[in-house]
Amino acid sequence: xxxxxxxxxxVKKSGESLKISCKGSGDxxxxxxxxxxxxxxxxxxxxxxxxxxxxxxxxxxPSFEGRVxxxxxxxxxxxxxxxxxxxxxxxxxxxxxxxxxxxPVDIWGPGTRVTISS
Amino acid sequence: EIVMTQSPAxxxxxxxERATLSCRASQSVxxxxxxxxxxxxxxxxxxxxxASTRATGxxxxxxxxxxxxxxxxxxxxxxxxxFAVYYCQQFHHWPLYTFGQGTKLEIK
Numbered sequence: 001x002x003x004x005x006x007x008x009x010x011v012k013k014s015g016e017s018l019k020i021s022c023k024g025s026g027d028x029x030x031x032x033x034x035x036x037x038x039x040x041x042x043x044x045x046x047x048x049x050x051x052x053x054x055x056x057x058x059x060x061x062p063s064f065e066g067r068v069x070x071x072x073x074x075x076x077x078x079x080x081x082x083x084x085x086x087x088x089x090x091x092x093x094x095x096x097x098x099x100x101x102x103x104p105v106d107i108w109g110p111g112t113r114v115t116i117s118s
Numbered sequence: 119e120i121v122m123t124q125s126p127a128x129x130x131x132x133x134x135e136r137a138t139l140s141c142r143a144s145q146s147v148x149x150x151x152x153x154x155x156x157x158x159x160x161x162x163x164x165x166x167x168x169a170s171t172r173a174t175g176x177x178x179x180x181x182x183x184x185x186x187x188x189x190x191x192x193x194x195x196x197x198x199x200x201f202a203v204y205y206c207q208q209f210h211h212w213p214l215y216t217f218g219q220g221t222k223l224e225i226k
Contacts, residue, residue, distance in 0.1 A: 035215075045154075045162065045205055045217040059213035062119070095161055104152035104209045106173075108161040 022096030141206035
């Protein structure tokens with residue numbers, strides 16, 4: 001079964017750094033873009049940015065550019081989302097997702113819950 | 119950025135009845151529109167893509183229609199497991215896919 005496996009829940013303090021991961025099983029990375037979607041508590045879905053693990057081509061939503069860094073390791077089929085200095089407003093569930101350019105998201109990871117205390 | 123607007127925010131419908139959810143794009147997205155269902159504590163799952171094509175394993179009571187800027191998701195006879203939040207997403211303007219704010223479908 002093709003799936004995306006995300007790292008576990010995190011509890012951090014404001015100002016700390018964090019890197020969460022998303023690992024693909026089977027053939028889940030080859031030829032696909034991997035994206036990150038934020039869902040703040042009780043709110044909707046927000047598209048953060050995407051990366052093509054094949055060549056690390058990365059694109060960000062303007063709302064998130066400069067706030068987070070998306071990276072990937074093709075060899076280990078793992079994508080990452082990281083923050084250098086967390087804020088309380090980063091408290092959310094972060095989903096990694098897979099899609100082909102010009103097609104919808106077809107697979108979602110289970111989400112990583114990130115809680116930031118001030 | 120394409121803005122997706124869903125209506126209503128909350129829809130109350132009785133089991134067995136029909137539910138109609140709407141999604142509007144701020145500019146044309148052709149038929150590049152998807153619908154997702156999200157239940158509490160779960161990740162969203164793909165229901166409909168290309169505005170009207172059901173994803174694998176999605177029951178026939180779910181149908182989508184529309185093109186350009188106006189889209190509709192219809193659930194013909196609501197089952198208990200259908201009460202959830204539904205999101206539309208445009209995938210026409212890559213790489214900035216955008217979601218609607220969601221419609222919560224609740225039991226009347």
